[in-house]
Amino acid sequence: MSETNFDLVVIGGGPGGYVAAIRASQLGLKTAVVEANHMGGICLNWGCIPTKALLRSAEVFTQMQHASAYGLSVQGASFDLEKIVARSRKVAGQLSGGVKSLMKKHKIQVFDAFGKLNGVGAGGVRKVALSKDGAATGEITGKNVILATGARARVFPGLEPDGNLVVTYKDAMVPKTMPKRLLVIGSGAIGIEFASFYRQLGAEVTVAEVMDRVLPVEDEEISAFAKKAFEKQGMKLLIKAQVKALKKGANSVTATIDVDGKPQDLEIDRVIVAVGIVGNVENIGIEGTKIQVDRTHVVINERCETGEPNVYAIGDIAGAPWLAHKAMHEGVMCVEGIAGKHIHAIDVTKIPGCTYCTPQVASVGLTEAKAKAAGYEVKVGRFPFIGNGKAIALGEPEGLVKTVFDAKTGELLGAHMIGAEVTELIQGYGIGRTLEATEADLMHTVFPHPTLSEMMHESVLDAYGQALHF
Incomplete structure (x- = not known):
């Protein structure tokens, strides 16, 4: 029979959430994780890990084509897109299963449900309502609650994904066919990684970046070096470029792009939209609480505390940098604070950022x-x-x-x-x-x-x- 009362309830089983739960268990806290989709969250299932598997396949394929430079001979190098995607999904599945095993090892109760703050019960415990497919499935309580619901792809009017011609990272990770011509909107880490993957497998790739350089958060010299490297590989990079409209045909898209004030049309087969993320702050019960939201992200202090007593937030929902390793570190720090240990506030300037392009x-x-x-x-x-x-x-x-x-x-x-x-x-x-x-x-x-x-x-x-x- 499932327990319903906990010292800590973590809403979200991504990198921040499951790591926070493990550390809480190590510290003797009776812990539950509420996760409606896949343990491991976006990172393990549809982000960090499977994209690296895709990129590894593209990297090996590229090396095969340059085998002669190493004194080797490879005849008729080719790739099977279906098998590349299958390998990526297998890797994701293996790691997601590993997280489930860790939950069992640490005696953490996992609820297959959506979690939502539902007021305060006797003794000040936080009530969390559970639901699945829109139907209520129960309620649990926790002396403390951590919100770790992550984020999703940002969508702009006129650039809405349809899962076919215009896609976000999730569909871009499981392509059924290789597009001949591809437009990637956004040259941050996600956009450039997909641009690199598709280009290495032969697609004609155009990247549109609204800022004045690719990888705009990086040092200017690094951005300039990357631009030359990408162009050498055959990528077309449009900077100071704003995609104004996407006109869909039967099996192609015409993009109207304003490049440094000059409009132009570009016909492509597929479009990947990678223009940032928004926090998953809806339907988690923060309305009517003291929790503040700033530009779709929950406001926290240096201890990951929200404005609501005994409610914390970590990871992507709590703002930049949107990195799995930041979420994990926040999770550990947050739980140690809950347990009364001395903690060190996170200095984001000490968090490395990585982009796995070529x-x-x-x-x-x-x-x-x-x-x-x-x-x-x-x-x-x-x-x-x-x-x-x-x-x-x-x-x-x-x-x-x-x-x-x-x-x-x-x-x-x-x-x-x-x-x-x-x-x-x-x-x-x-x-x-x-x-x-x-x-x-x-x-x-x-x-x-x-x-x-x-x-x-x-x-x-x-x-x-x-x-x-x-």
């Missing part, structure tokens, strides 16, 4: 421009992949590592990278930021040879005029 992009901390805008006098170091022996041996000589330091104190303010495997390398600088490392600490660190990580050392050295290999 070439990969990763960063942590302030860009050079933001550091200067914040009043810092900076020292900047750079080191190109072409100067690294491992990169050359791998056949991956195109890339850049850039570091930004406070000229007065030597504090590492930010690091920005583009090239092979930088999404794995960036955590070295993430640790440096967390430990408040200075240039002296990083200079005195011994990096193994031959590795790509040596470029991280060289970039630090370059900021102080001491680079050794370039």
Whole structure:
């Protein structure tokens, strides 16, 4: 028989929610998770993980086409789109199943339902109403409630997805056929990753970005490097471009795009809309409470507390950066605060961001421009992949590592990278930021040879005029 009274109820079983529940269980809190769709949330089922499986297939296919550069011979390289998608779904299913096993291991009760705040019961416990397919299925209570309902794709008037000709990330992840001509609206991480996947498998890809550069949240040098790399691959990039309308035909779409004030029409087979996300704040019972919502995101303090007593919010519903690893860290921190432990507020400038396109992009901390805008006098170091022996041996000589330091104190303010495997390398600088490392600490660190990580050392050295290999 299911329990109904808990120390903690987590509404949402995504990365933030399930990790919060596990940590709560470790701390001795009787915990429940309410999840209506798939354990693991968007990340494991329709986001981070399955997209990486798709991108890996595209990467291997690209390498096959360049086998001769490695002294190898591959004849008649081709791909089976159905099998690529099937592999991606299998990976997602495996990890979602793993999360279910973790719930059982930690004795966390999982309710297959939608959860909604439903007032306060005796003793101040929070009531959570449960429903499935629109019908009420019961009610549970929790001394504390964490909202971890995530977010969904933003939709603009005139760009509404139909699941066929115009799609969001979810449908773009399970294509039945490979479009010959594709328009991607938005050049953030999601848009560029899909642009990279489809381009590597042969689609003619156009990316429309309303800002003045692709990957606009990245350092300007990295954005410029990425633009050249994408164009070299055959992508068409339209910057300062606003898609005004999409006219659908039988099996094609005509997009009217205002490019830097000049309208033009573009005919394509499919459109992927990747113009941001909105928090899932509807139908979770926050109306009539003290919970505040700002631009579709729940307002929280440094402890993830909302304006309503004993109600917390973590992850995408709580605002930027919209990253699974941020949600997980918030979940742990939030629960430890509930349990009365001393916690450290999250500093978002210490959270790495990664984009898994080709070439990969990763960063942590302030860009050079933001550091200067914040009043810092900076020292900047750079080191190109072409100067690294491992990169050359791998056949991956195109890339850049850039570091930004406070000229007065030597504090590492930010690091920005583009090239092979930088999404794995960036955590070295993430640790440096967390430990408040200075240039002296990083200079005195011994990096193994031959590795790509040596470029991280060289970039630090370059900021102080001491680079050794370039």
